[in-house]
Amino acid sequence: MKNILVAEDETAIRDFVVINLERAGYNVTEAENGAVALKKYDEANGDFDIAVLDIMMPEMDGLTVCKELRKRNGGLGIIMLTAKTQEMDKVSGLMHGADDYVTKPFSPMELVARVDALYRRIAIAEMRSENNFKEEIKSGDFTLNLKHHSLKKNGKLIELTQVEFQIMEYFFSNPGTALDRSAILKYVWGEQYVGEEKIVDVNIRRLRMKVEDNPSSPKYIVTVWGLGYKWDTN
Amino acid sequence: MKNILVAEDETAIRDFVVINLERAGYNVTEAENGAVALKKYDEANGDFDIAVLDIMMPEMDGLTVCKELRKRNGGLGIIMLTAKTQEMDKVSGLMHGADDYVTKPFSPMELVARVDALYRRIAIAEMRSENNFKEEIKSGDFTLNLKHHSLKKNGKLIELTQVEFQIMEYFFSNPGTALDRSAILKYVWGEQYVGEEKIVDVNIRRLRMKVEDNPSSPKYIVTVWGLGYKWDTN
DNA sequence: GACTATTTTGATAAAATTTTAACAGACAGG
């Protein structure tokens, strides 16, 4: 898990990237050009979450590698490294396929932040796509129907709004796990949402009013003090 | 454990550094230049926690060594020694990779303090990252569930606050080990916390109330007189 | 046994976090 493939021909930059990603907790595989990158990808049976590719490389340029990788795995996260803004303009039309790009020179913080952000997106997307296979998720007396967007408690239908439904989806995908507000916020409202984190609390309250036997002493949506909430299953 | 690699070409300074680190309880390996440092690192199979590197050295300069070491072990602690502030400015852009730096001339106290601080950071970071892989830690009748943020004693749930939970995490990561207040303080409250060390005692008490069969004669959280506490497993 | 250092304990005040309720804009359906 957290596997990254880095393709960059300049040794200095590659080392820089590899070091900083490793320090951030990623498991990095490095390649000195596009052809090698593709080879290493196949050798590892595509067991990567993210690829960081330089655009300008000998043997095979980053855009080609990007296209090839996308063919193999549509869900792979891809970040391109571009030298100048000009270069970016030239190829921007070809940038589709990449999820994000970072222009050189970049700071360690910037790189890691982008990769982290992409990783979160990927992880959430993966969770969502897993739920696509399921029709419904059961948990105790509750049944969340993903297809009909409905929630039943002991067979009794509970109407949920869009936001409420998504929170429940997140809960049901991680039963018993303590989820912090920031994670809930990102799952439901998305990465770039601007606004109060308190919105989570307010919606939790609304959910409790609908879901709990006694909203004043929650049994299902339990608060984890100083952290967030969890869907309790006991 | 507590192994340090010191690379410095000037004999006088090297001796100074080595003597003081050894007095502080570290196990020091010394090298007279960067190339030797790297060789000794590999010979010891990378069994070091921290490397102290002079920037200006013959054969191979400190920054290069730093980069090489980082490639081998992303979690290694690295402290750079720089001659003047000016020199630091020049290379500050290349400082990535180092965790800290000390400018010459420096006092024994300063050096040891920096190394100690870094060592603690490294140790805590390592412990935390190990716990990331685990879902729960068992110890006797107790199960600390890191995912659910819960503690169970013989299957019975015990509610813990944030601070209490972290203390338990520290205990469970070091069962049977006598932990001094200062270490507990740093793990739970962080390096730069300002306040009474007694706060540890108070929270230990609250934990005992929740965890012990008879809080007046603790069986699990045992006090080690003149030192601190330990999680007893017998 | 007396003395000192250290730890335990309980009370209380302060700080942090969560819950609750009320409000107002946006939006969709009639």
Added chain:
DNA sequence: CCTGTCTGTTAAAATTTTATCAAAATAGTC
């Protein structure tokens, strides 16, 4: 338009946690 629902914002109330303090108890030492 009008109306009702959904949503995010805000502020006050309630709750929980946390820190500090000082007295009591305990362990260690001479």
